[in-house]
Amino acid sequence: MIGALSIARRETSALFNTPVGWIALTAFTFIGGFFFTALLIGYLGAYQDSVLNPMQADQLSVNEWLIQPLFSNLGLIALFILPAVTMRLIAEDRRQRSIELLLTSPIGSFQIALGKFLGGMGFALVMAATTLPYTWFLYATGDPDTGVVLSNYLGFILLCATIVAMGTFCSAMTENQIVAFMMAFAGGLFLWISNWVVQGMEDSPIKTSIDYLSMLKHADSMGKGLIHTQDVVYFLSFIGFFLFATSQRVEALRWR
Numbered sequence: 475m476i477g478a479l480s481i482a483r484r485e486t487s488a489l490f491n492t493p494v495g496w497i498a499l500t501a502f503t504f505i506g507g508f509f510f511t512a513l514l515i516g517y518l519g520a521y522q523d524s525v526l527n528p529m530q531a532d533q534l535s536v537n538e539w540l541i542q543p544l545f546s547n548l549g550l551i552a553l554f555i556l557p558a559v560t561m562r563l564i565a566e567d568r569r570q571r572s573i574e575l576l577l578t579s580p581i582g583s584f585q586i587a588l589g590k591f592l593g594g595m596g597f598a599l600v601m602a603a604t605t606l607p608y609t610w611f612l613y614a615t616g617d618p619d620t621g622v623v624l625s626n627y628l629g630f631i632l633l634c635a636t637i638v639a640m641g642t643f644c645s646a647m648t649e650n651q652i653v654a655f656m657m658a659f660a661g662g663l664f665l666w667i668s669n670w671v672v673q674g675m676e677d678s679p680i681k682t683s684i685d686y687l688s689m690l691k692h693a694d695s696m697g698k699g700l701i702h703t704q705d706v707v708y709f710l711s712f713i714g715f716f717l718f719a720t721s722q723r724v725e726a727l728r729w730r
Contacts, residue, residue, distance in 0.1 A: 485593025560641025629696030
């Protein structure tokens, strides 16, 4: 475990020592701030209209107007940004041949995969931390539901972890960072919209299976403040699968 933590610390530091890391973090913060501002303006406009219509005031909810849409949009932003962050985790080491130092070290393949994943998650958690001023503002000026806020953060972090795990695996599959980015983005996009694909299909086991694969479906459920075991298991299963697959790929590189 010490080896994995050492790799994670090195990878997180490396991400903030490259322009890609800072550009990705700046883009996430800027776009996230734009969405928050746009949603806040829309909420304030609806609140002003509700002064003339008391019946509408009962339908105004910070949770539904701001928190849920905000984290849904943040998840979509992460879908674009995190593959750009994870594409270098292993592909860069393979390109520079520095991966050989890890492969010949006493650190196990799973620890290498876990360390790379945790390095990417360190960056993802910094991304999540940039959203704290939004929640502080909501608590300072209103009364949001703490349970909904926490469930949205949990859903967002699990979603980010799934994308990072997938991106780590894709990075292990190739030396080309662009290819790793495209693979991770395509895989994440499929998991994001898979339930859209089957909307017109008749009920069948195939439709149920594809619908279950949708990250958006599970994230939206948690966004409503509902933390179901099946949603948590969904994310943890994908994270575990991609970590295992990455460790097997690293092991294959070790014996090449």
